[in-house]
Amino acid sequence: MPRRRFTAAAVDEKLGKDARCEFRVSGLNVSYGGVRALRDMTFTVRHGEAVALVGRNGAGKTSTLQGIMRFGGRATGSVVLESAAATVDLSRAKTYEVARAGVTLVPDSRRLFPRLEIGHILRLCAEEVVGRKAAAERVDWVLHLVPAVAPWLDRKRGELSGGQQQLVAIARGLAMRPRVLLLDEPSEGLSPVARQDVLEVVLNLKRATGMAMVVAEQNIDFALALADSIVGLVSGSPMWTKDAEVFRQDRTEIESVVAL
């Protein structure tokens, strides 16, 4: 697909607007100057599925998500969205083009604009992808999926707890109409109760929309509750990819990767 056609409408036309998509990442490498942060990451996520990337601090989880978005360091490798109708190759797309094609990152630490009201943030993100006219309808859809956010629309970031900010960050991602949702450490720094609230929202999202998800997580309970398959990362290299069911029986191997 030529560069000028990486718009939301052009990608819709090619893949099918509400088509079920498979998301394939292969041979993804990321470096920051001389630092090789990620080597040869490969995985596939189908519609209705989630893959979790687990590993300790510095293992390369964030680099994987940022590499997919072509954001931050230098990334090489293949990133592809595929429906029954067509394939869209995002390997050479720019960050805004990857986002418009339907791959959305919910970054770590939430990163909400401090000065804007939450409702304003959601509208702006929706407008970016679906345009002004359709933005209000899009925000309604988001609030239908994450109703907890509705009472906070006229608040700003500083008036929300960490768990509430995480739910807003997810809602902001949804406003961008993702086909694939990338979640970077959604449970980071949250109390057990707030973590459970976030998990329930994400699980409901997975069930209700079937959108493919990639979640970077150090919390094993969160990863196993959400994911269908798990990639274990050590020092920038994927060590194994396994069915999450394996670890619901025996956690030894997944615990050793997070504790290494």
Ligand SMILES: Nc1ncnc2c1ncn2[C@@H]1O[C@H](COP(=O)(O)OP(=O)(O)OP(=O)(O)O)[C@@H](O)[C@H]1O
């Ligand atoms: N902007 C950057 N400049 C230089 N090196 C970086 C940069 N970002 C990450 N790195 C390095 O890349 C490697 C992977 O980092 P990354 O943030 O992807 O790990 P992570 O698994 O997400 O860790 P964490 O859980 O702590 O966020 C680390 O060695 C890190 O120091």
